[in-house]
Amino acid sequence: MIRAKKDEKIKLVMKSADQMHNLNIDELGVKLPITKAGNTAPVEFVSSKIGEFEYYCSIGQHRANGQTGTLIVE
Numbered sequence: 001m002i003r004a005k006k007d008e009k010i011k012l013v014m015k016s017a018d019q020m021h022n023l024n025i026d027e028l029g030v031k032l033p034i035t036k037a038g039n040t041a042p043v044e045f046v047s048s049k050i051g052e053f054e055y056y057c058s059i060g061q062h063r064a065n066g067q068t069g070t071l072i073v074e
């Protein structure tokens, strides 16, 4: 779980440790590209929305296998 405040700059750094992954937060329009094992990908964004938003990896069955989490913006 990640917590942030509305209208604050949020910086996430995704590190693909074992294989290719990406990261998506649909409601906030966040979409990190597919990133190969051993690489990192940063993203910065601001959420003007308050709420709980799911982030997930959309590759193959990764989401179904638990590559999800929650970003809480308060």
Ligand SMILES: [Cu+2]
Pocket: 020, 021, 022, 057, 058, 059, 062, 067
């Ligand atoms: Cu993945």
